[in-house]
Amino acid sequence: MPKILVVDDDAAIRRLLRNTLVRADYTVVEAEDGKSALRQAAVEHPSAILLDLGLPDRDGLGVIPLLRANGDAVILVVSARDAVDERVTALDLGADDFVTKPFDTDELLARLRVALRHRESSGTTPMVIRRGDLSIDLDRRIIRRGDEEIHLTRKEHDVLGILARHVGRVVTHERILAACWGAGEESRVEYLRIVIRNLRQKLESPGSVGSVIANELGVGYRLRAEA
Structure with a gap:
């Protein structure tokens, strides 16, 4: 063990x-x-x-x-x-x-x-990450909930991608901004909040309890993983 x-x-x-x-x-x-x-x-x-x-x-x-x-x-x-x-x-x-x-x-x-x-x-990032009926195909940038394909903007794909590659772990605001907007773009936290809000609206099933993306207040975001 x-x-x-x-x-x-x-x-x-x-x-x-x-x-x-x-x-x-x-x-x-x-x-x-x-x-x-x-x-x-x-x-x-x-x-x-x-x-x-x-x-x-x-x-x-x-x-x-x-x-x-x-x-x-x-x-x-x-x-x-x-x-x-x-x-x-x-x-x-x-x-x-x-x-x-x-x-x-x-x-x-x-x-x-x-x-x-x-x-x-971590040595080989899986091609598809699944959480319940949500599947995230990192390589093909295809997101599905059940049989329904969810259409994301390029920036939404970028942010979801970095969260998915660290599923279950907190990714800091600074790290997301550097990866998705570029170095020196820490001031774009408000843009990140908008992208996260849109992702939550698109990814969550109707009537679901709890958010797919958790907010670690003042620190960053976490794509929830089933323990």
Whole structure:
């Protein structure tokens, strides 16, 4: 089973995460600070790392690029620090997702499953991504809901494409804007909001509950994935 490295200086939180992960059939190793996290990551080669930002020896934000430079494990930040700028920074530094304390253990496990699946398939992006009756053909730029083809503008295709390639994960406003509008176009956030609104109107089934595209307030957007 996948091995998960839990990095947190709070023994009670480590115990909660260890028990939750073991019940879900994961193997768990632990670290209480940044130095031991880097050592454990190098020795144990975990599939995923649950990383707190408030570590006693160094800021967890500084640990993310070191972990990313020395391995390809999923990095899921689990922290009480929920400021938008810190969440954006963590994602831009290489974290795959961000869960705020206090957290729901079922949601955390779902986020972990999605991130692990994405990492396993990241070497070859699937030609078609499916979510319920919605199918997104990235190569042919064909979107269908059931048997009905959904017509999108070029910009809508571009934005949906980058969300689909990171399905289940937050993509920051800056990353979407750079990919779809070009570098230096951060001021076009309002245009992005309009595109997202149009995508939601076109992609959601009549009477559906919940949006296909989730808004991470102040951070970015996520194409919801079934856990």
